[in-house]
Amino acid sequence: MSIDSYRFLDFASRQVMKAWAARQERGVIPFTPLAKPLRECTIALVSTAGIARNDDQPFDQERERRDPWWGDPSFRMIPLGTTEEDVRVYHMHIDPRFGQADLDVVLPMRRLSELAHAGIVGQPAYRHYSLMGYILDPTVLVEKTAPAIADEMRADDVDAVALVPA
Amino acid sequence: MIPELTRGVGVPRLVGISYPMGRPLGRPHDADGQRAVLRGMLELLTAAQGPDTYIELPFVWPESPAQARNASKDLPPAPIVELLTKKPWLLVNLYNGRIPHEASAA
Numbered sequence: 001m002s003i004d005s006y007r008f009l010d011f012a013s014r015q016v017m018k019a020w021a022a023r024q025e026r027g028v029i030p031f032t033p034l035a036k037p038l039r040e041c042t043i044a045l046v047s048t049a050g051i052a053r054n055d056d057q058p059f060d061q062e063r064e065r066r067d068p069w070w071g072d073p074s075f076r077m078i079p080l081g082t083t084e085e086d087v088r089v090y091h092m093h094i095d096p097r098f099g100q101a102d103l104d105v106v107l108p109m110r111r112l113s114e115l116a117h118a119g120i121v122g123q124p125a126y127r128h129y130s131l132m133g134y135i136l137d138p139t140v141l142v143e144k145t146a147p148a149i150a151d152e153m154r155a156d157d158v159d160a161v162a163l164v165p166a
Numbered sequence: 167m168i169p170e171l172t173r174g175v176g177v178p179r180l181v182g183i184s185y186p187m188g189r190p191l192g193r194p195h196d197a198d199g200q201r202a203v204l205r206g207m208l209e210l211l212t213a214a215q216g217p218d219t220y221i222e223l224p225f226v227w228p229e230s231p232a233q234a235r236n237a238s239k240d241l242p243p244a245p246i247v248e249l250l251t252k253k254p255w256l257l258v259n260l261y262n263g264r265i266p267h268e269a270s271a272a
Contacts, residue, residue, distance in 0.1 A: 003182035003222050005167040007231040012250075012257070017171055019261050024174025031178045031217035038212050049188075068245035069265050092245065094188035095238035102194035111191070111201045121208055134244070136265045160211050162204070163177070164190050165167060 034160060041159035043116075044125035046149070048133030049099050049106040049166035050091035052076040059090035059132050071135035075145050077152070078128045080109055093134045094166050106166050125158050133166045169220065179214045181207045182222040186234040192225075199225070 006014045034041065050059045053076065060072040078087070084103040089096035099106035112124040129149050135141050153161065167190060169182035183203065185192065192199040206223045213221070227234065243251070250257050259266070 003167075003169050003184050005184050005186065008167075008186035008227075008234050010235070016257075016261055017168055020263060021168070021170040021174045023263060024171075024176075026174060026176035029176045029178060029217035031214075034211050038208060041211070043208065065245045068249045091188075095241055096188070097238075098189050098194050104197070104200050105189050105191050105194050108191050108200055108204045111197065111204045114197075114201055115205055115208065120205060134246075136260075136263075137267065160208075162207050165172060166188055166190060 036159065038121055038160075039119055040122045042123050042125050042157055043112060043121050044153050044156070044158040044161045045107055045109060045112060045128040045164060046161060047078075047107040047128075047130045047164045047166060048091070049089050049094065049096070049130060049164075050132040050134075051078060051087050051089055051099070051103070051107060051130035053078065053082060053087050055086075058088065061090055061092060064092065064134070069136055072132045073135055073138075073140035073145050074132075075149055076130045078107060078109075078130055080113070080124050080126050080128065082109070091133055091166055099166070106164065108164070122159070125153070125156050127152065127156055169222075173218070173220065176218075178217050178219070179210045180218075180220045181210055182220065183225060185225070185227050186231075188238070193228070 006017070009017070052058050056076055064070055064072065084100055087103060089099045089106065104110050107128060107130065109124060109128055112121070115121050116123045131141070131145065167183060167185055167187060169180055173180055183190070191203050203223060203225065210219065210221055246260065250260065
């Protein structure tokens, strides 16, 4: 791999992430080929920037402050058309100001709509999603949150999903 | 952005990019740059022939790592960083992935 974004991180974070990466056990990796051309697919986005709409429940920063080993494993739905005016970025391990200045930096719904207009993809889903990227113990995320999001996506006839780490 | 970490999770298709955390699609208001990144991601949906397909996008971040880090140096530290600054001996637990579950009940 020639990509090296570790260089943007401080030394301690770099070492911790490398140790975590080396320890991952991958098991069987799923793969589902696209069932139709990309230009006919409905696409949904998932951001791990911890984005919640202002009229929705915030991600729980208080509990993480009380217990820094904990990260909020819940998800938020972000309807298409939501802009930076309508949300807050709750992730405390990244600089939230870039995503708050322009939501497409972390959840590129406008760019996705443009690619649909250009005929590259079919259409953006009506609903997109955000998670908190800092979750050291992913049990709830894997067992409850991800299946719940997948159910919503099936209900919206989503064909493919782009996961956008933050 | 940290492809070896993401690859370790076992995602079917992975796109690597040398951009700083917090700005995966690029700079704010750089619509053309953001669109190119998203397009690069979505085109892998068709191009990938099997699981664990990895490609890298050629885009170069316009700032040095030091400049990119400096842009955020006025932010308060994350809670875990604050804790480990006070109790540096706990860093070995984070490094080794030993997460105290009982603490979560507090």
